[in-house]
Each structure stands twice: as C-alpha cells, then as structure tokens.
Amino acid sequence: MTTLSLRHDGPGTATVPGPRRRVTGLVLALVALLAVLVLSVMIGSTTIAPSVVWDALFHPSADIDQFAIRDYRLPRTIVGLVVGAALGVAGALIQALTRNPLADPGILGLHAGASFAVTVAVGLLGVRDIAGYMWFAFAGALIVTLMVLALGATRQGQSPTVMVLAGVCVGAVLRGAGSALELTNPDAFDAMRSWNAGSIVGRPLDLVWPILPFLAVALILAVAVAGPLNAMAMGDDLAVAQGVRLARTRVLAIIALTLLVGGATAIAGPIGFAGLMVPHVARWIVGPHQRWIFAYSVVLAPILLLASDILGRIIMHPSEIPVGIVTAFVGAPVLIALVRRKKASGL
Amino acid sequence: MHKTPLARRGTALVAALLSTTLVLTACGSDGADTGGTAAGETRTVTGGNGTIQVPADPKRVATIGNTTLPFIDMGGKPVGVTEVGASELGLIPAEQKATFEAATNLGSSGDQVDMEKLAGLKPDLILAQLPGSEFEQIKKQLESIAPTVFWGLDVEWKALADGVSAAGNVTAGLTEQKAKFKDKIAKIQQTYGQIIGATKFVNVDRWESSDPGTFSIADFGCVEIAQGDLGIDFPRAAAGADPLGWTALPFEQIAGLSKYDVITYPVDAAGRPKAPFAPVVATNTWKALPAVNSGRALGVFCPGNNSYGPVLQYLDSLDTALATLPAKE
Structure with a gap:
C-alpha cells in the first residue's frame, strides 16, 4: 500500500503532500480508473466469458454475446466515465466558488432546472425518449444559471452567498412546480420516477457526442479559473490584491459549472454525491490546490460512479439499481467518515 | 389591518365550520x-x-x-x-x-x-x-x-x-361476448394444440414507465389468457413471488431469450411494435435471436385484458400470429 507523506505548507494551512507524491497519487488513481473501466466492461447482469469480451472488442463478429459488450457495456462505461468526470470537476468548482465544502453541484438549482425542463417536455410536450430529454435538461440547467446569475448580482458584483441562496430558492420553486406537474400527469410521473433516479443504463453514445464539446469547453474554463480560485480561497481582498478579477472569475466558473452539470444531467439525470464527495477526497490528498483538485476529481469521480454502477448491476440480479441510488449509498458513509476525520478537508 | 393570533384562529375556525357545513349539505342532498x-x-x-x-x-x-x-x-x-x-x-x-x-x-x-x-x-x-x-x-x-x-x-x-x-x-352484450370467447378458445386449441404442447414460449414487453435500456418478461396482461385459457407454456412467477413482469431486465439480457422457441411481443393495431417496445426490436441482440431469425418472434396485439371485447381482439391477433409460425424442423 502506498501512503502519502505530508508536509506543512506554512502556518494556517493544511498539511499537503509534495508535487512528486501528488503525481504518484494521480498515476495510481489513473491505474485504478483503468481497472474499473475494464471491470465495467467485464461485469454485467449476464455472465459473459472474458474471451468473448476480448473478441467483442478486438475481433468483432455477429455473436449475440458480443453485442452485449459492444452495444451496452462499452457505451455504458464511456457514459460513466464522461458523466463522472464532469460531476467531479463540477463539485470541485462549486466548492471552491462558494468556499463551502458542503456545496454540491445541485446547490445552484441546476439539477432542479434540468428536472423541471424534462418534466415539462414529458408532461406538456409529449417527449418520450431519453434523447429527447437531453436538450431540455441542458436548456433547463442553462436557464436556471442565468436566473441565478441575475438574482445573485449585487452592487459589488456576483456574491457567492446570494447566488447560492438564489439557487436554493429557484431550485425549490422548480421542484415544487415539477412535482405539481408530475402529480397531475401520470405519464410525466412515470418518466420522471426513472429519470430522477440518475442512471447510465440505456444511454447510447449518440447522446454523449453532442455534449462532449460543451464539456471540453467547461474543462478548459475550469483550468483557466483554477489559479484565481486558489487566490479567492484566502478571501476576496487578498485575491483582488493579487490581481484577480472576482466577477469575471465567478462568471466563468459558473459557466463551466453549468456546462458540466447540465451536460452530465442531460445524459444521466441528476446524480448526487459524486460531485460532493470526490472533491473532498481530492482535497484531502492534494491539499487546497485547485488544479490538482480538478485533476484528481476528473479521475476519482468516474471511479466512484463506475464502481457504484458495477455494484448496482449485481446486487439485485437479474434486475439492476440505478447508479444514482448506489452512489448515494456508497458515498454517504464514506463522506461521513471523511468529515469525521480530525483534519477534514477544509477549503 | 393586522389581526391578533386569537382573531386569526377565530377566522380559521369559522371558515372551517362553514366548509364542513357546505360539504355535509352537499353530501346529504345526494342520497335523496x-x-x-x-x-x-x-x-x-x-x-x-x-x-x-x-x-x-x-x-x-x-x-x-x-x-x-x-x-x-x-x-x-x-x-x-x-x-x-x-x-x-x-x-x-x-x-x-x-x-x-x-x-x-x-x-x-x-x-x-x-x-x-x-x-x-x-x-x-x-x-x-x-x-x-x-x-x-x-x-x-x-x-x-x-x-x-x-x-x-x-x-x-x-x-x-x-x-x-x-x-x-x-348484461346484454356479455352473453354474446362470452360465447364468442368460448368458440375462439376452442378453435385455437384445436388448430394449434400440437404446437402449443411442444413449444416453449416467452412473452416480453416494455411500457412507457419502463426505465431506459430495460425490458421485462411479462407474465401479466393478455398473456395470462394464453396461459390460463389456452394452456400455452409461458414463464410465470413462482407461487407467492412477485410477477416476473415487475422485474426490469437490462437489454444485455435480451440474449437470454435464445433459450425459448417462440417469443411474443406487443404490437399496435397495425402490427408495428408498440412504441415503448420499439427500442427492443431495434437492438442488434434482438435481431440476432434465433427465434427472430426463424420467424418465431410473434407480434401480438393486446388492447386490454379486463373485458371480453379487447380479449377477443387479442385472441384474434394471437390466432393470426400462430398461423404464421413455421413448422418446426
């Protein structure tokens, strides 16, 4: 087992590992991710021999079991990788932006906005397939972001506290309106029951490709604001003294956040805990350095998501449990254990 | 104007009493x-x-x-x-x-x-x-x-x-419907008795409420009539267990249908796969099933199973579907 040695970064800061240890940790995380990716293709609700899995990937034929690998497990694994990475970075961004270690990507009302838009699509417009939900979910998240940005604007610029409050309020209103629509429309209720659980089953890769450019832009934006967010963690005044433009950083961070959460939710529905828990773990490993936190979150969140999904495929055989439910079951105890540590990963 | 808490409670009490009186009045007048x-x-x-x-x-x-x-x-x-x-x-x-x-x-x-x-x-x-x-x-x-x-x-x-x-x-139409039902059951049993006795059937379905990427082996609905009245061998849940149809199976388990001789699946009145089931027939796994390739995947129309009218339509559809079943080699 590899342990990470800690060193003091200076008075008042948490103990953090050195750069070499961070790199080593990241490599180990990548190896773990690779292992989970392989397991995700190997393990499913039906037993398929490893040789068939190998042939399905490298010697494709019309064998019926090979279709299970190429048509279901492989797309599902890629969806889990993309959605997990997006949620992980989104969680890191929102926690840095709000300086709140308990902030979740859903706190700005983005999940609620996406859910409400999908409810409207199903209940009022008769949209019935997952591909149809996608753009509504994305649009819902974007519209809520604009509302939160508008409501969060103060004379001093964007206030994280006001934005969070606005997000909570907008989210509450939309959840209420969505529930009302679902209760009066059985079809919408049925569709939302499934969508709200958060799942990566039955999502073809055709859903992922159109979202990827948005996620790529979001990742670039996240990396761009990582430095300013580091400075802002010490307080607005110090950040301004270091030349950080607070309003621009916040707006860019929120745009990145919206693209990440909107994209992930559009594909898989709302999945909680990955975005809350993974940045904690990342911060615990690398300390308060946003670029490293983002890098670790990109790798660790898909590990959590795919491991949860694999668990969900086998614990209720022959049926499955949506990954959103398993993630909460797995994530909650781990998070509790983490926050009970004496040196919880503060910001 | 601001009301004291006591005044507010009083107003609420009066409103509640008035509402109760109205409801009781409405209910009282109905019976008469x-x-x-x-x-x-x-x-x-x-x-x-x-x-x-x-x-x-x-x-x-x-x-x-x-x-x-x-x-x-x-x-x-x-x-x-x-x-x-x-x-x-x-x-x-x-x-x-x-x-x-x-x-x-x-x-x-x-x-x-x-x-x-x-x-x-x-x-x-x-x-x-x-x-x-x-x-x-x-x-x-x-x-x-x-x-x-x-x-x-x-x-x-x-x-x-x-x-x-x-x-x-x-009751006027029921006697006639019952007679038609009895005749239809007898006709199907007589015509396809041998096939019914020697064939392993499975009925699959998918509904608007099904999770994406899942289907079910359905043992309720019209298939109960095929099981109970015609004696067709469809999978059914063990006694006391939940119906099989309640279990959502991921698409990768479509391959498991290979072990059945004949598959029945839901179609609309025009014979097209029912909209929620369409994603299943679009999969490569479905297309690779032996039953599908040999013409033994039968689309059956089930407009309902709570009264004789729709049940007769189902039996007509099943009759037509069974007639297309190629003889076993």
Missing part, C-alpha cells in the same frame, strides 16, 4: 336525489366490500380505476370516470373513446378522485377497482355519495367483467 334509489327497485350484488344494494337499473354510473374500460366495453355510458392512460385509450374503438371523453373527469387515478365533483354528478352507482389500501381511504366518502361496488386488483378479469356487468346492468 339519486335516480335509481328514487325508482325504488334495487338488486343485491356482491363485491370486495361485501353485499351491496344497488339500483336495479342504474342511470348515472361513475367508474373509478380499472372498471371504466370494461364498463364502456359492455355498452355502459358512465357519467364520471377516472383517467385512463393515453396508450390504453389509443387502443379502444373510436365510439368507446368518445363515450369515455363525454364523461366527467374525476381525477388522475382511484386515489385522486375529486369527491366534490363526484358528488356533484349525483351518481346512483359507483364501480371501483383499485388497490384495497387506496379504496379503504376513500370508502366512506364514496359510500356516502352512492352505493359503491369495489373489486380488488386480485380479482380475475372474467369475475370483474361479470361483476361490472351485473352491478351496472349492462
């Missing part, structure tokens, strides 16, 4: 005005809620839950109905749909009945099939409005049809 009771003649019928005195010739029947479509199928014209899913409504004949749409909408489901609206219709009979726990919550309210006959979800469709027919006095 019901047409059937006014005519005086009554019959005794038995439902899941005991023995009930109902009007001999009810004129204003409200149907709740699963009684709506069977009652309309037998020629009944309800004054009030609870909602029926768009997918089910799309499968019934146009004149029956018109009858349904002419009735007052009482709510989205049995447990969401608008009691004020129901009382306002002044029904002389209420027919209800819904989960027993839901009925218990509204039983007193329903019975205070009109004689109510209830059936639980465990009641077999033929018993429900008989019960609805007897309580709603729509």
Whole structure:
C-alpha cells in the first residue's frame, strides 16, 4: 500500500503532500480508473466469458454475446466515465466558488432546472425518449444559471452567498412546480420516477457526442479559473490584491459549472454525491490546490460512479439499481467518515 | 389591518365550520336525489366490500380505476370516470373513446378522485377497482355519495367483467361476448394444440414507465389468457413471488431469450411494435435471436385484458400470429 507523506505548507494551512507524491497519487488513481473501466466492461447482469469480451472488442463478429459488450457495456462505461468526470470537476468548482465544502453541484438549482425542463417536455410536450430529454435538461440547467446569475448580482458584483441562496430558492420553486406537474400527469410521473433516479443504463453514445464539446469547453474554463480560485480561497481582498478579477472569475466558473452539470444531467439525470464527495477526497490528498483538485476529481469521480454502477448491476440480479441510488449509498458513509476525520478537508 | 393570533384562529375556525357545513349539505342532498334509489327497485350484488344494494337499473354510473374500460366495453355510458392512460385509450374503438371523453373527469387515478365533483354528478352507482389500501381511504366518502361496488386488483378479469356487468346492468352484450370467447378458445386449441404442447414460449414487453435500456418478461396482461385459457407454456412467477413482469431486465439480457422457441411481443393495431417496445426490436441482440431469425418472434396485439371485447381482439391477433409460425424442423 502506498501512503502519502505530508508536509506543512506554512502556518494556517493544511498539511499537503509534495508535487512528486501528488503525481504518484494521480498515476495510481489513473491505474485504478483503468481497472474499473475494464471491470465495467467485464461485469454485467449476464455472465459473459472474458474471451468473448476480448473478441467483442478486438475481433468483432455477429455473436449475440458480443453485442452485449459492444452495444451496452462499452457505451455504458464511456457514459460513466464522461458523466463522472464532469460531476467531479463540477463539485470541485462549486466548492471552491462558494468556499463551502458542503456545496454540491445541485446547490445552484441546476439539477432542479434540468428536472423541471424534462418534466415539462414529458408532461406538456409529449417527449418520450431519453434523447429527447437531453436538450431540455441542458436548456433547463442553462436557464436556471442565468436566473441565478441575475438574482445573485449585487452592487459589488456576483456574491457567492446570494447566488447560492438564489439557487436554493429557484431550485425549490422548480421542484415544487415539477412535482405539481408530475402529480397531475401520470405519464410525466412515470418518466420522471426513472429519470430522477440518475442512471447510465440505456444511454447510447449518440447522446454523449453532442455534449462532449460543451464539456471540453467547461474543462478548459475550469483550468483557466483554477489559479484565481486558489487566490479567492484566502478571501476576496487578498485575491483582488493579487490581481484577480472576482466577477469575471465567478462568471466563468459558473459557466463551466453549468456546462458540466447540465451536460452530465442531460445524459444521466441528476446524480448526487459524486460531485460532493470526490472533491473532498481530492482535497484531502492534494491539499487546497485547485488544479490538482480538478485533476484528481476528473479521475476519482468516474471511479466512484463506475464502481457504484458495477455494484448496482449485481446486487439485485437479474434486475439492476440505478447508479444514482448506489452512489448515494456508497458515498454517504464514506463522506461521513471523511468529515469525521480530525483534519477534514477544509477549503 | 393586522389581526391578533386569537382573531386569526377565530377566522380559521369559522371558515372551517362553514366548509364542513357546505360539504355535509352537499353530501346529504345526494342520497335523496339519486335516480335509481328514487325508482325504488334495487338488486343485491356482491363485491370486495361485501353485499351491496344497488339500483336495479342504474342511470348515472361513475367508474373509478380499472372498471371504466370494461364498463364502456359492455355498452355502459358512465357519467364520471377516472383517467385512463393515453396508450390504453389509443387502443379502444373510436365510439368507446368518445363515450369515455363525454364523461366527467374525476381525477388522475382511484386515489385522486375529486369527491366534490363526484358528488356533484349525483351518481346512483359507483364501480371501483383499485388497490384495497387506496379504496379503504376513500370508502366512506364514496359510500356516502352512492352505493359503491369495489373489486380488488386480485380479482380475475372474467369475475370483474361479470361483476361490472351485473352491478351496472349492462348484461346484454356479455352473453354474446362470452360465447364468442368460448368458440375462439376452442378453435385455437384445436388448430394449434400440437404446437402449443411442444413449444416453449416467452412473452416480453416494455411500457412507457419502463426505465431506459430495460425490458421485462411479462407474465401479466393478455398473456395470462394464453396461459390460463389456452394452456400455452409461458414463464410465470413462482407461487407467492412477485410477477416476473415487475422485474426490469437490462437489454444485455435480451440474449437470454435464445433459450425459448417462440417469443411474443406487443404490437399496435397495425402490427408495428408498440412504441415503448420499439427500442427492443431495434437492438442488434434482438435481431440476432434465433427465434427472430426463424420467424418465431410473434407480434401480438393486446388492447386490454379486463373485458371480453379487447380479449377477443387479442385472441384474434394471437390466432393470426400462430398461423404464421413455421413448422418446426
């Protein structure tokens, strides 16, 4: 087992590992991710021999079991990788932006906005397939972001506290309106029951490709604001003294956040805990350095998501449990254990 | 003007008393005005809620839950109905749909009945099939409005049809429907007896409410008639276990259907895969199934299984499908 040695970064800061240890940790995380990716293709609700899995990937034929690998497990694994990475970075961004270690990507009302838009699509417009939900979910998240940005604007610029409050309020209103629509429309209720659980089953890769450019832009934006967010963690005044433009950083961070959460939710529905828990773990490993936190979150969140999904495929055989439910079951105890540590990963 | 907490409580109390008085007044006037009771003649019928005195010739029947479509199928014209899913409504004949749409909408489901609206219709009979726990919550309210006959979800469709027919006095078409049903069963058993006896069938389905990427081996609905009345060998749940159809199976388990000789799957009236099932037939796994490749995947139309009309349509469709079954090599 590899342990990470800690060193003091200076008075008042948490103990953090050195750069070499961070790199080593990241490599180990990548190896773990690779292992989970392989397991995700190997393990499913039906037993398929490893040789068939190998042939399905490298010697494709019309064998019926090979279709299970190429048509279901492989797309599902890629969806889990993309959605997990997006949620992980989104969680890191929102926690840095709000300086709140308990902030979740859903706190700005983005999940609620996406859910409400999908409810409207199903209940009022008769949209019935997952591909149809996608753009509504994305649009819902974007519209809520604009509302939160508008409501969060103060004379001093964007206030994280006001934005969070606005997000909570907008989210509450939309959840209420969505529930009302679902209760009066059985079809919408049925569709939302499934969508709200958060799942990566039955999502073809055709859903992922159109979202990827948005996620790529979001990742670039996240990396761009990582430095300013580091400075802002010490307080607005110090950040301004270091030349950080607070309003621009916040707006860019929120745009990145919206693209990440909107994209992930559009594909898989709302999945909680990955975005809350993974940045904690990342911060615990690398300390308060946003670029490293983002890098670790990109790798660790898909590990959590795919491991949860694999668990969900086998614990209720022959049926499955949506990954959103398993993630909460797995994530909650781990998070509790983490926050009970004496040196919880503060910001 | 600001009110003190005491004054507010007083206002609320007065409002509550007025509301209660209004509701009691409305309920009290219903019993006296019901047409059937006014005519005086009554019959005794038995439902899941005991023995009930109902009007001999009810004129204003409200149907709740699963009684709506069977009652309309037998020629009944309800004054009030609870909602029926768009997918089910799309499968019934146009004149029956018109009858349904002419009735007052009482709510989205049995447990969401608008009691004020129901009382306002002044029904002389209420027919209800819904989960027993839901009925218990509204039983007193329903019975205070009109004689109510209830059936639980465990009641077999033929018993429900008989019960609805007897309580709603729509027996005219039932005898003829029953005779047709008996003839059809006999004809299918006679024509396909050998195939039925030597073939492993499986019935698969998918609904609007199914999770994406999942399907089910369905052992309820029309397939129960094929199992029970025709003796076709379809998979069924073990005694006491949940129906197989309740388990959502991921698409990768479509390959598991290879072990069956014949697959039946749901189609619409035009013979196309039912919209929610279309994603299944589009998969490569489905296309690679031996039964599909050998013409033994049979699309069967099931417009409903709660009364004889739709069941006869199902049997016609099954008859036609079985006729296409190539002889086993």
